[in-house]
Amino acid sequence: MSNEGNALVVVANRLPVDFTVDDAGEISWKRSPGGLVSALEPVMQQADGAWVGWNGSPDLYADPFEADGMTLVPVTLNADEIEQYYEGFSNDTLWPLYHDVIAPPAFHRQWWDAYRRVNRRFAEAAAVQVATGGTVWVHDYQLQLVPSMLRELRPDVRIGFFDHIPFPPYEIFAQLPWRRQVIEGLLGADLIGFQRNGDAANFLRTVRRLTRHSTRGQVIAFEDKTGRAVREVRASAFPISIDSQGFDALARREDVVARAEQIREELGKPDIIMLGVDRLDYTKGIRHRIKAYGELLHDGRLGVEETTLVQVASPSRENVGAYQELRDQVETAVGRINGDYGELGHAAIHYLHHSYPPEEMAALYRASDVVLVTSLRDGMNLVAKEYIAARSDDRGALVLSEFTGAADELNGALLVNPHDIDELKDVIERAARLTPEEQRKRMRRLRRKVMTDDVAKWSRTFLETLEAMPVVPVAPELADGDATEGPSLELVRALDDLAATDGLVLVASDFDGVLAPLVDDPASSRTSPRAARALGRIARRPESQARLALVSGRDLATLAELSRAPLGTLLIGSHGAERGVVTAVGFDRRDVTVTEGQASLLAHITDGLEEIAGRHTGVWVERKPTASVLHTRKSTHDGAAQATEAARALAERLGVGTLEGKDVVEIQVVDTSKGKALDALRTELGAVGVLYLGDDVTDEHAFAVLGSSDVSVKVGGGETIAEYRVPGTTSAALLLEHLGRALEHRSKQRSGGA
Template identity: 65%
Template sequence: MPAAEFVVVANRLPVDRIIGPGGEEEWRTSPGGLVAALEPMMRHAHGAWVGWPGQAGLELEPLEINGIDLIPIALSAEEIADYYEGFANDTIWPLYHDVIAPPQYHREWWDAYVRVNRRFAEAAAAAAAPEGTVWVHDYQLQLVPQMVRELRPDVTIGYFHHIPFPAHGLYAQLPWRDQVLTGLLGADVIGFQRAQDATYFLQAVRRRLKYEVKGSAVTVPDGDGGSRTAVARAFPISIDTAPYLELAARPEVQARAAEIRASLGNPSKILLGVDRLDYTKGIRHRIKAYGELLEDGRLDVEDVTFVQVASPSRERVDAYVHLRDEIELAVGRINGDHDTMGHTAIRYLHQGYPREEMVALYLAADVMLVTALRDGMNLVAKEYVATRADNRGVLVLSEFTGAADELRQAVRVNPHDIAGLKDAIMTAVEMPGAEQSKRMRSLRRRVLENDVDAWSSSFLAALAEVRGR
């Protein structure tokens, strides 16, 4: 493969490998926003994407799909258990989400993380053209920027952190805290979802590594008596709005939304939650609040139905197994107490759905409940807003999401405050149409003007500025 001017490094490749009934291999583009944002530019600039193909022990040669060179990284079952399920998702994920679940610290997990990060870095370094650009993504690959810099000091390196970064009091728990900071500072630009996350990172750099920090700039020693500047600041990510606008305008999707309402008994209000089944998402808190509103008589199951979509996630990690059991027990109890022959209190759906069905659900829902306990951004909130061309509907949004910094016309909540969450749900359910319209117009303007293209453009402009110094 020819050298690439622009190399993306992410845990997963932007395609899924499908084996047909006759054993034939097929690759389908993943529906993620990151793929949509970067695909046109990667085609234009001759791009390569380094990532894991999604199956243990799968060794593949580089291939080209849709004009993008794909460089698969093979991971053994043991590496997936230690690097991905272990260090990434049972150490970093809970630590960076305010220790909602206790992080596990195992040296063999760390060793696997270093080993796998090096494999990604070596592939990226080998793929990049002279003076090219390498953009590394997310918490699974925090050591890659510095590893690439050591191998290829000529390239410009960006890193974007899609999840929160913790306050120093929490971050300091990590036994390998200095190594991770050094890894991230290998990048020229380190992007975060919120200004608060960038501040926490810069505080950790100042306190742990004692580097000079001025504003968003860090003076990083180069080891030869000189230094360079790394910039750390917020670049809030967004969604590719076009498919949501297009689907929401389709008559068959609108008809499906009406069908969903009818299947739920045509309640006057539908509340909706859409999440990965994860302990950071506050699903238990919203179920508890809704159940108490029914108990209190402030809501009636004949009038209001709550639909919770919880797509399966990390089903081999113990904390997720326990969470599923707890949620299903709570849903069963509330439904047993409050269901009638014609109406269900909570319609709980532990499965994923295609985008068309999700848009129909968004159109059917009068209130969107996003009650994450901690979330880097939360793109579901933006998806809901994008679909609401009628300017109706209410977004109830946790103040602990990155989206809360931008979507200021939402009904903001502290999900830990169950009484406050109950009041917020009632405010949303009872909100007059004129106020819904005023708030939703403002929310939609923000989402449509600041889409995923604007996000990627702003990050790459910051990288170009660093390169031009």
Template identity: 60%
Template sequence: MRSSKELCSLPKETFDLVIAANRLPVDRVVHPDGEVEWRRSPGGLVTAMESVMRGRDGAWIGWSGDPGEAPEPFREDDMQLHPVPLSADEVSDYYEGFSNGSLWPLYHDVIVQPTFKRRWRAAYERINKRFADAAADLAAEGGTVWVQDYQLQEMPAMLRAQRPDLRLGWFNHIPFPPVELFMQLPARESLLHGLLGADFLGFQRKADAYNFLNACRQLLAASVKGDVVRLPDGHATRAAAVPISIDAQAMADLATTPGVKARAAEIREQLGNPEHLMLGVDRLDYTKGIRHRLKAVGELYQEGALDPATTKFIQVATPSRERLEAYQHIRSQVERTVGQINGDHSPIGAPAVTYLHRSFPREEMAALFLAADVMLVTPLRDGMNLVAKEYIAAHDGTGALVLSEFTGAASELKQAYLTNPHDISALKQSIMNAIQAPPDVLARRMRAMRRQVMTHDVQRWAEDFLTNLAAAPERPR
């Protein structure tokens, strides 16, 4: 971390690799004395892309997180960062509005009904153009621009119009919906045309790539052969699954450090050294299935299948999008459910459920992973879920993973206790199966999953994506 006094403006230069994401990989922190420093942001995208950027001639374009004028470009942790400005109104309309009020619920099976406003859509197009302009200015001749996620779906075509010399890739970190849901989106065709500005589109699952290809076939009447979309002007875009992963070795190494191991033992001791410790780690989001998970755990306590004195559950819920009504609602529901479970079942001074509504440093998360006997990863819909992979990387031969069938991770981690989180009875049975499994069965399952995670790490994901991008069909100039 560096203070603002140490941040230096970069000379005007171009880069062979440009990453464009909604947010920069750092957060601005102002201390009481006015000193400013930049800290690495939490979250799967930052963790994954930081590893990709390390050692490459690259720049990262993104919003700093504060509305108003953007800071000057600067270097931080060996990454060259170029902030894009967003006004307060643009944050409200582009980010909280269209990105997270329209696209996010639509792309997550309409668990919450999406809202569509023309003002939001106009802001989305305007900000995508701003990102495209920034990338066009920074990318070297014949360079590569890798666009990230659902907030920037119109950027590829906008950038293509300015810089046909570039290789353009886009990766979707969340699900892509079936065409029957995608059709609800006003001006849906322009979003598809925006994505088709890229040479290669990466998705978490084969089903997501298929959904995109099917949308192009039905809504654009485009020619789709195999995984390639071809438009009448000859432009071709390939769409395929390239599932994201984590820096698995870094998590594995962190989990073996004396400090983390001692902290894991301390966590269990603070909880009374329970016979079984279950853990959930999520952003506080309605897609994560936290209420369903709590309902299952509460019923297991109620039925006597789990003893609240000897089986404890920790739920970490990282604050997320707290100004949006849907997120305020899920927070109140989760907190009310936790209170009800503890009121009904906890011994005096020893809550059955420990609820933590805040973020934690990486070392503390590694200690929680290491301390937990059973990890509950049960989203109602999730593009991948990197927490599941982090838990596995932290464990060498121990532990159990209860995993939703509706995560991208379920396609890779087949030795997990796969479950349907919408079916509370099935979820309860999966939890009990994980808790009651013999140690040799748990060890065999964990070894297989760990091999998968350690072999298919974030570096392999980046190499696979960039290899696919380099091999994508050439475009006519």
């Protein structure tokens, strides 16, 4: 370790080594196998890295030491802390809560106190190790408070966090008494990684419910009291993988291949060997699997002469009561099924309650015809990927729960709902009957994915994304954003001057993120009540004094339906390609003129974008009268970047331009923008002054056409050319209220009123 510290520090609950103490009290260690170690070791060796973690034993103190080119920094925990922080809060509170409450979580304040105390110790150890401007990567649910604690101690460093388990929906997470503290702890990171897009979406929705931070796509904005963005946090999916090449090479070794044949011999040479490999955990669906298999034997759809099930159940958290109960239930079920259906030389189930080295696991995978992954909830499940990597012979079948992260990636597995025992039985039987041709077809598809997207790519992608995040220390005056903060004195004066103008004032605004708060489901977006009242007040002014206009990227019909704007409001949809006006029965549309050539070109664009969307999870296409739009906000960071680049290439190939916003790429056949549409509307109305409010990148085109007598207001964070800024939608509504009062005051003054 250099005197300046380590450029990269990994913080995880456990060190990548196992400690032992001999009778003389001497401490020794040996490296523990694991995919995370394999993924990070080359990066850490190159970066002069340190690994902070618990040594695995109570009250065992050890100084930092060098191992395999890394500095290992042991964190000492006493027996009470292990019981309360690890077995208690981590594994009897957070684990069941984050796994959809398959088992009831326990909430104890003393556990929470221990969790905070231990997280602080980890944060302090990391703060000492990391170099100025370095990177800290925190791992998993045991350490969710470390990012914010570390940011307090070291605001100069980049902080990443990766959640290896699922993140639950808000309705489940909200049960946690300390929900806000956990979210605030995670938001200390610059980049928060999850296994699935759905987990990232759950987190972002929880942030919106529990904090005042604004979100746009995958980005959470921290703002100061002026609305200036001072820090951003990105929450994205980074599906973890395994050392695919290494496991493939291990499974090809002659001794492993020979051991696989020996295993089949020892099991009595059945036609079909089924394999389950799990920690003994209630989230893994082991009971459901055994129940379905027992019923298949009972129904005569499978027989013990042709089929056997090998269940490897590694010991797990044996001091936690729920796990002791699970072991009793599983072993009772196995004994009953073996008693009912086993024969001499043909056991129905071979139950193995211990762990195996990688070589034995690789041989088991090669020997097995079907692997059963029936988790009730799983962040990823790497057993599925290990099985695929081991099958260089392109044989075998994978039954995979749709509630695993792996189900999002492994196109070729037989997906199943493990809660549906009848469906589970059908899928297990189908897997057992797959023809060799069907096995090869599926396994080749699975291997292409697993061998390409390995754990090295996972760690590289996460760290490169983290490296690209700007490091901006949080200013001391940073607030969550005062949702009721009014416009500044300078902006109030500008609005008063605008209202006092001789002639027509055009009041124009974007819809989403300005008049309507951003929501999870875009179809449920509505103008806020306060903004609606303010718009109504302005709309009641004579048309010679003020006109309202909504300028949006949404299509005209959707904009009219969702905004419910006052009568007479001018509508500009699809970034200017559509025009209309609100009437008593809906809206009147100005016909959109599209030539035959433009229509043909639009069809080609739409087909191309649909093809791009089909290659990336969470990417979808919106069709408009004169454009097609690629939306990437629900995709992974890597997938969004690839889809965006492909859309740009498509536009270049077709000879058209793109209009890009946050997490969207719009390709138009009619050259429009919010700026062109606003400028044309101003000229048409003869407006002498304009107020324009916008929050998106596309609103910068509108800001660009405004002059010195106009007022431009950016709503929310991000770079802008607008002259003024307000924090959010409530502040935007207050601004419109003030303008409405100022316009009324002008009328009274000119009519001789008070």
